[in-house]
Structures are given as structure tokens and as C-alpha cells.
Amino acid sequence: MDCVAVRLMCAGDLPSAERASDVVFLDSDRRDRRVSEAEPEPRSEEGAKRWIDRMRYFLEVDPQGCWVAVDEAEVVGFAISQNRDRLWYLATYGVLPGRQGQGIGKRLLDAVLNHADGRQGMFSSSVHPGATRRYRLAGFSLHPQMRMVGTVDRSTLPVVTGLSDGSADDFDWMDRLDQQLRGAGHGSDHQYLLNNHRLVVSRADEPGYVYIDDRGRPILLAAADHRTAANLLWDALASARADTLVNCITTANEWAVDVGLAAGLDIGQEGYLAVRNMPTPAPYLANGQFL
Known part of the structure; x- marks a missing residue:
């Protein structure tokens, strides 16, 4: 060494x-x-x-x-x-x-x-025994994550209204929402994500947003309430091409499990969301690298 x-x-x-x-x-x-x-x-x-x-x-x-x-x-x-x-x-x-x-x-x-x-901290962890031991010793709580995979049953897709494509003009309120859910805004990360993904937003009284990748998979979702979060996830599932993936689902976000099951997806386990000095964000689906 x-x-x-x-x-x-x-x-x-x-x-x-x-x-x-x-x-x-x-x-x-x-x-x-x-x-x-x-x-x-x-x-x-x-x-x-x-x-x-x-x-x-x-x-x-x-x-x-x-x-x-x-x-x-x-x-x-x-x-x-x-x-x-x-x-x-x-x-x-x-x-x-x-x-x-x-x-x-x-x-x-x-x-x-x-x-x-x-600072308070958050990241997505594998199940590697050596790594998880180090995380716990460093003071992180390990919350089991779930993922949902499969082909969306398109007959289950509801009519969702009140959503539109987002832009950089939405970043201010998105950061305020991030602060409520995870203690800090994404800041410049939002522009990087927007440069690489589609952004869908709800600008209603209970706002929310979701980034969707080029395969129609939700990769970061935040909302002020469960109803808005579910609508955003349904919109992402409607964009899915062939098999899709919804991951980073903690038990605090069972609303996402309900949507995935209703859409015909299968559920499985996948690692942990590690947090320190903060609650598990909800309604929120983290991104593995931008959290």
C-alpha cells in the first residue's frame, strides 16, 4: 500500500x-x-x-x-x-x-x-460489505433501496394534466423545493442535467419536477406532495421505450412503488441510500450521481 x-x-x-x-x-x-x-x-x-x-x-x-x-x-x-x-x-x-x-x-x-x-450527507451505496461497514462507522444511516423494472402496461397509463416541459427559468423554485426536501438546492447541477435530459415540471401550488433520460427513464424526481410526485412518475413511464427502470426508491417513497406496481413493473432490492444528519428525502427519487 x-x-x-x-x-x-x-x-x-x-x-x-x-x-x-x-x-x-x-x-x-x-x-x-x-x-x-x-x-x-x-x-x-x-x-x-x-x-x-x-x-x-x-x-x-x-x-x-x-x-x-x-x-x-x-x-x-x-x-x-x-x-x-x-x-x-x-x-x-x-x-x-x-x-x-x-x-x-x-x-x-x-x-x-x-x-x-x-455538512449533512447523502449518497447511493452498493451492498459491498466492506464499503457499507465504512459508511456506517462514518455515521451514515443505511436505508434499503428498491428498484422497479419491466415493460410498462400502457393500458394502465392515466391521463395526467398540469405538466409541461421545464427550462432554466424554473431553477429558482426547483432549488427552493430541493432545500425543503434535502436541505440544499442542486445549484449548477440543474443546468448540467437539463443539458443532457428532458425536464418535466408541475408549476401548481404543490410543485415538482422530473428529469427523464433518452430512454424515457426517470432519473431524478422531487415534488411537494405525493400526488404531484405520482403524476410526474406516470408521465415519465408514458415516455418509456421498451423496458424501463425506476430506482433509488426508499420506504419513505412507497408512492413510487404503488405507481410502479400499477404500471406492471416488477420490484426488487438495490443497495442503500446513505444519509447523515438529515431525514430520507420524500417525495423524492434520487439520482445515483447527482443525488
Whole structure:
């Protein structure tokens, strides 16, 4: 371990960090694969470019939260975190399978938690025993998450009214809603998400929003009440192409389970939402990397 340096990430580390990330999460996906699921595959070239683009964004916005563990010229571990007002979140974290159990993960986590500087925190966690032990010892509560997958039964889709496409003009009230639900606004993250996804909003007395990716999957949803949240999720499901995915569902967000079941989706378990010094946000479906 003495030859491994834990230091702040620089832009030149991004290609090596992406390769390490691909290995880490492919190994995790294969280990946790359900019998009915297809064999996980390495990240596509396009997926690798998207990963590097996201990490470059984090590096530009909050570079002090981005750390790597390096052995000579190769990244063997990474921890990318961000501070947004009173909230700290961990966007991604991992150590190469062959280098786990050597204290590298602890050094990385210590570095990003030091960057948090006492802020409340939130991130999406795998079920890896070593990682979850470190999270709990660091004071995080681990809330089991569910996910729902399958093909939407389109005969179940209700008529939803009062929604429209969103724009940057909505960011102010969206940040105020974020503050109510998670203690801090997404800030510049909203513009990044809007650049890459469709935004649907409800501007009624009980507002809400959802970002929908190019496959019609909801990737971040926040609302002032359960009815608005359900309408936004139904709208996202109406956009779904072939199989869809609704994930990061905690028990505080059973409204999403009800919508998914009504749409004919199957439910399963998927990791934890880790929170520290804050309640589990609801009605809210987190994004794995922007939380």
C-alpha cells in the first residue's frame, strides 16, 4: 500500500479513472446479478465518454472533493464528492477488486469526508460489505433501496394534466423545493442535467419536477406532495421505450412503488441510500450521481 498515493484528481486522471470505474462496477454488477438478468457487459465507448464528461463537470465545479488513489501512473481507486451549500454528496467511489482490503478505500473516504466539513450527507451505496461497514462507522444511516423494472402496461397509463416541459427559468423554485426536501438546492447541477435530459415540471401550488433520460427513464424526481410526485412518475413511464427502470426508491417513497406496481413493473432490492444528519428525502427519487 505504501506505493499508492491518495491525492486530488486532475483532468489528466480521467481516462485512467474511467477504466478503473468500469472494472469496479462491472465486478459489482456480476457479483450482484440476479439469475433472471442478462450478463453485465463492460461500459460502451459512448458510456465511457459520458462518465468522463460527468466527472470533468464535478472536477470543474468542486475540485477539492475529487480524489484518486494512484499506483505509478494508474488509478486504482477513486472518490468523487461535491459540496452544495449545506449538503455533501458522494457521486462515485470504488477501488479495483484486486486492491481492496489494503486500506485504500478508507484513505479515499477519509479524504472526501474531510472535504464535507461537517455538512449533512447523502449518497447511493452498493451492498459491498466492506464499503457499507465504512459508511456506517462514518455515521451514515443505511436505508434499503428498491428498484422497479419491466415493460410498462400502457393500458394502465392515466391521463395526467398540469405538466409541461421545464427550462432554466424554473431553477429558482426547483432549488427552493430541493432545500425543503434535502436541505440544499442542486445549484449548477440543474443546468448540467437539463443539458443532457428532458425536464418535466408541475408549476401548481404543490410543485415538482422530473428529469427523464433518452430512454424515457426517470432519473431524478422531487415534488411537494405525493400526488404531484405520482403524476410526474406516470408521465415519465408514458415516455418509456421498451423496458424501463425506476430506482433509488426508499420506504419513505412507497408512492413510487404503488405507481410502479400499477404500471406492471416488477420490484426488487438495490443497495442503500446513505444519509447523515438529515431525514430520507420524500417525495423524492434520487439520482445515483447527482443525488
